[in-house]
Amino acid sequence: MPLVSVQQLLDEAAKGGYGVGAFNVNNMEQIQAVMEAARETQSPVIIQASSGARAHCQDRYLYHMMLAAAELYPEIPLVLHQDHGNSFETCKSAIELGFTSVMMDGSILPDGKTPSSFEQNVEVTRKVVELAHDKGVTVEGEIGVMGGVEAGHGAGGTGRVTDPGQAEEFVARTGVDSLAIAIGISHGAYKFKSKPDGSVLKMDVLIEIHKRLPDVHLVMHGTSNVPKDLQDVINQYGGKLNPTWGVPIEEIQLGIRNGVRKVNVDTDSCLAITGAIRKFFAEHPEKFDPRDYMKPARDAMKKVVALRMTQFGQAGHARDYVPIGIEKMKQRYAAGAFAAK
Ligand SMILES: [Zn+2]
Numbered sequence: 030m031p032l033v034s035v036q037q038l039l040d041e042a043a044k045g046g047y048g049v050g051a052f053n054v055n056n057m058e059q060i061q062a063v064m065e066a067a068r069e070t071q072s073p074v075i076i077q078a079s080s081g082a083r084a085h086c087q088d089r090y091l092y093h094m095m096l097a098a099a100e101l102y103p104e105i106p107l108v109l110h111q112d113h114g115n116s117f118e119t120c121k122s123a124i125e126l127g128f129t130s131v132m133m134d135g136s137i138l139p140d141g142k143t144p145s146s147f148e149q150n151v152e153v154t155r156k157v158v159e160l161a162h163d164k165g166v167t168v169e170g171e172i173g174v175m176g177g178v179e180a181g182h183g184a185g186g187t188g189r190v191t192d193p194g195q196a197e198e199f200v201a202r203t204g205v206d207s208l209a210i211a212i213g214i215s216h217g218a219y220k221f222k223s224k225p226d227g228s229v230l231k232m233d234v235l236i237e238i239h240k241r242l243p244d245v246h247l248v249m250h251g252t253s254n255v256p257k258d259l260q261d262v263i264n265q266y267g268g269k270l271n272p273t274w275g276v277p278i279e280e281i282q283l284g285i286r287n288g289v290r291k292v293n294v295d296t297d298s299c300l301a302i303t304g305a306i307r308k309f310f311a312e313h314p315e316k317f318d319p320r321d322y323m324k325p326a327r328d329a330m331k332k333v334v335a336l337r338m339t340q341f342g343q344a345g346h347a348r349d350y351v352p353i354g355i356e357k358m359k360q361r362y363a364a365g366a367f368a369a370k
Contacts, residue, residue: 135170
């Protein structure tokens with residue numbers, strides 16, 4: 030099966046009332062971990078790469094590893110998504126490379142940290158939508174500003190919570206297919222200093238946006254749970270993580286009941302890998318073959334990804350439908366199938 034359209038995955042998730050995890054990768058073992066978890070749980074899946082990941086993989090390695098994944102796991106509907114495209118050029122190069130979905134994060138300027146104006150965001154996102162839809166590629170936009178920094182990208186601090194009225198105007202003026210919103214969650218491992226409650230996690234804003242835009246798929250970013258057991262393994266074997274809390278699974282599930290269809294997860298995978306490698310090094314100081322420690326690292330990431338797939342509800346849905354490629358999506362966009370949002 031070729032890489033498929035994310036629009037179809039998210040439309041199907043909306044019909045079925047579940048969310049689809051979008052897992053960040055930087056190397057072969059992470060791709061293998063996601064694909065094995067998808068096979069084990071029979072899940073459709075989104076694999077995403079940030080600009081930093083693309084640079085790390087020199088683009089071509091990433092693209093060809095993804096083709097290998099599609100070839101080796103033909104039963105899994107698989108999407109390759111550009112995470113946090115910082116400019117029109119970044120999204121254009123992703124589309125040319127073969128990504129089937131792109132995020133244009135116009136909430137910050139191309140420097141990756143300065144918040145943009147609403148008009149600047151509308152202008153660049155609209156331009157990406159025109160190019161992408163012409164090629165059958167789906168576009169995720171972002172309105173409001175996420176806090177924190179991930180792979181060098183992000184405004185830092187606590188960000189700016191999305192205004193529901195602005196979200197509505199943004200979708201109408203840009204034609205985006207899905208929308209990332211800021212509801213008090215930050216990127217990275219250090220999200221909250223205690224278990225988050227309604228004063229920081231603005232689930233009421235999410236619910237209000239879904240009410241106003243029932244047909245737009247919402248995207249939650251920074252949605253790692255940062256579980257204590259994964260933190261503990263790292264600290265037990267020489268790591269020094271400060272105590273931190275992620276997003277409670279029940280809050281993610283509340284989001285999924287209110288229009289969230291794409292759930293981004295990166296930090297949990299990183300924690301699982303690092304803990305497994307630290308443990309292996311501590312227990313086997315005489316070993317030096319990278320395969321010896323990359324295997325438990327891959328297994329640890331697969332375990333947490335499979336758990337998330339079950340918690341988000343995508344498990345068991347891999348064979349629900351016949352996936353379509355972006356050629357067919359191109360025709361649908363040209364026919365105006367998605368113009369009425
Ligand atoms: Zn993000």
